[in-house]
Amino acid sequence: LTATTDVDWTILVELDKKHFLHPTSSIKEQQKEGPALIFTEGNGIYLKDTDGKEYIDGLSSLWNVNIGHGREELGKVSMEQISKLGFSSTFATFSHEPAIRLAAKIAEITPEGLNTTFFTSGGSESNDTAFKLVRHYWKLRGKPEKKKIVSRRKSYHGVAMGATSATGLKPFRDFTTSLAPDFYYVDSNLEEFKAFIQKEGAETIAAFISEPIQGTGGVHLPPQDYFKEIKAICEQYNILFIADEVITGFGRTGTYFGVEQFGIVPDLMSVAKGITSGYAALGGVIISSKIHNDLIELSDGLFMHGYTYSGHPTACAIALKNIEIIEREGLVNNSKVMGEEMLDGFKWLQQEHEIIGEVRGLGLMGAIEIVKDKKTNERFNEPFAPKIVSESLKRGLIHRGVVYEGADTLIFAPPLIIDKYGINKMINILNEAIGTVN
Numbered sequence: 001l002t003a004t005t006d007v008d009w010t011i012l013v014e015l016d017k018k019h020f021l022h023p024t025s026s027i028k029e030q031q032k033e034g035p036a037l038i039f040t041e042g043n044g045i046y047l048k049d050t051d052g053k054e055y056i057d058g059l060s061s062l063w064n065v066n067i068g069h070g071r072e073e074l075g076k077v078s079m080e081q082i083s084k085l086g087f088s089s090t091f092a093t094f095s096h097e098p099a100i101r102l103a104a105k106i107a108e109i110t111p112e113g114l115n116t117t118f119f120t121s122g123g124s125e126s127n128d129t130a131f132k133l134v135r136h137y138w139k140l141r142g143k144p145e146k147k148k149i150v151s152r153r154k155s156y157h158g159v160a161m162g163a164t165s166a167t168g169l170k171p172f173r174d175f176t177t178s179l180a181p182d183f184y185y186v187d188s189n190l191e192e193f194k195a196f197i198q199k200e201g202a203e204t205i206a207a208f209i210s211e212p213i214q215g216t217g218g219v220h221l222p223p224q225d226y227f228k229e230i231k232a233i234c235e236q237y238n239i240l241f242i243a244d245e246v247i248t249g250f251g252r253t254g255t256y257f258g259v260e261q262f263g264i265v266p267d268l269m270s271v272a273k274g275i276t277s278g279y280a281a282l283g284g285v286i287i288s289s290k291i292h293n294d295l296i297e298l299s300d301g302l303f304m305h306g307y308t309y310s311g312h313p314t315a316c317a318i319a320l321k322n323i324e325i326i327e328r329e330g331l332v333n334n335s336k337v338m339g340e341e342m343l344d345g346f347k348w349l350q351q352e353h354e355i356i357g358e359v360r361g362l363g364l365m366g367a368i369e370i371v372k373d374k375k376t377n378e379r380f381n382e383p384f385a386p387k388i389v390s391e392s393l394k395r396g397l398i399h400r401g402v403v404y405e406g407a408d409t410l411i412f413a414p415p416l417i418i419d420k421y422g423i424n425k426m427i428n429i430l431n432e433a434i435g436t437v438n
């Protein structure tokens with residue numbers, strides 16, 4: 001990597017403050033300080049800033065850069081696709097090769113029975129599409145009153161209107177004054193879900209949605225057998241199961257898709273992020289052959305849902321190459337092996353530091369709980385996670401702290417290409433960073 005020296009970054013910082021409204025940010029801090037870091041390059045697990053300082057990208061940026069930064073192969077494939085066919089529509093009866101090939105490839109790698117993809121440009125659009133699809137489906141089946149969507153507290157499903165309405169984390173919902181109707185939340189507790197079905201009536205419930213592992217909420221693994229039991233309840237009451245695999249898809253948990261860890265096959269699956277490793281904006285909803293056939297057989301006319309960029313040729317070409325790289329380099333297995341390495345590192349940190357409570361993870365998704373008392377899991381009044389995150393940053397490691405709803409949690413999701421050396425470096429930095437507050 002080479003440092004960028006010929007740009008006046010102080011001017012860009014002022015332009016950023018004045019003209020750039022940052023997504024999911026502390027708007028006042030942003031106005032005072034401007035961007036804390038401006039990245040100029042990426043290579044492998046590293047990002048480089050304007051001073052030429054390197055950071056381990058310990059969250060794969062937004063849990064998405066699974067194959068790591070700086071992949072020239074993806075640059076080449078984008079250039080070839082843009083030069084050949086920059087854009088053409090997939091509405092109605094039009095199609096093109098990258099979207100067809102990608103849809104077929106997705107059918108090959110997703111669990112048995114999930115065979116057809118509707119393309120979007122990201123996770124929020126995927127979830128909104130899934131909500132509309134399940135309602136459309138029940139309408140076609142003669143049950144238009146089956147429209148409620150049940151999600152879980154601490155879940156994150158994105159920021160489109162439906163996706164926000166399904167998000168269990170309250171701060172995201174509180175951002176706006178009113179949400180989409182017919183969205184409900186339950187805890188990771190089967191009894192609450194069963195009671196909800198009894199109270200509302202299965203004939204009013206369209207679908208249940210869950211991330212296989214809750215990411216943004218703090219890397220929460222489900223209770224043992226939770227999904228098997230939820231799936232059985234859904235089948236019993238004719239409720240469709242939507243797996244939000246936006247983070248967990250494409251190798252993140254050590255299997256191709258998160259649901260494989262729990263031995264279930266959903267009716268619909270939302271994907272985004274790792275499908276292109278962030279090199280282009282793409283998402284999708286993958287539906288079962290059963291739903292697809294019913295949509296066709298029972299169709300009441302036109303399929304009135306589609307984004308201009310549903311199946312964007314360049315994004316699809318990038319996704320195909322990204323998936324080829326994941327397979328060629330064995331990154332799903334590397335995620336499993338390095339995930340175990342990372343968890344071992346967390347367990348070592350737990351021994352070293354009084355303030356580390358539970359540590360957990362699956363594949364390359366992990367979390368460390370900060371506690372005042374290991375035995376009672378009591379937390380500090382003021383969370384330490386933000387301070388630790390900033391100490392890690394000083395030492396060249398990017399990760400996130402979760403402080404929503406009383407949490408004090410450090411979360412991690414490094415690129416799936418990380419090796420033992422990279423994991424050790426992360427753990428050493430964390431050891432120092434945690435040491436500064438402990």
Ligand code: PLP
Nearest residue numbers: 122123124156157158246247272
């Ligand atoms: N679903 C999950 C589980 C996510 O983690 C995210 C984003 O972090 C989304 C949906 C929303 O995806 P996007 O930001 O691409 O709209």
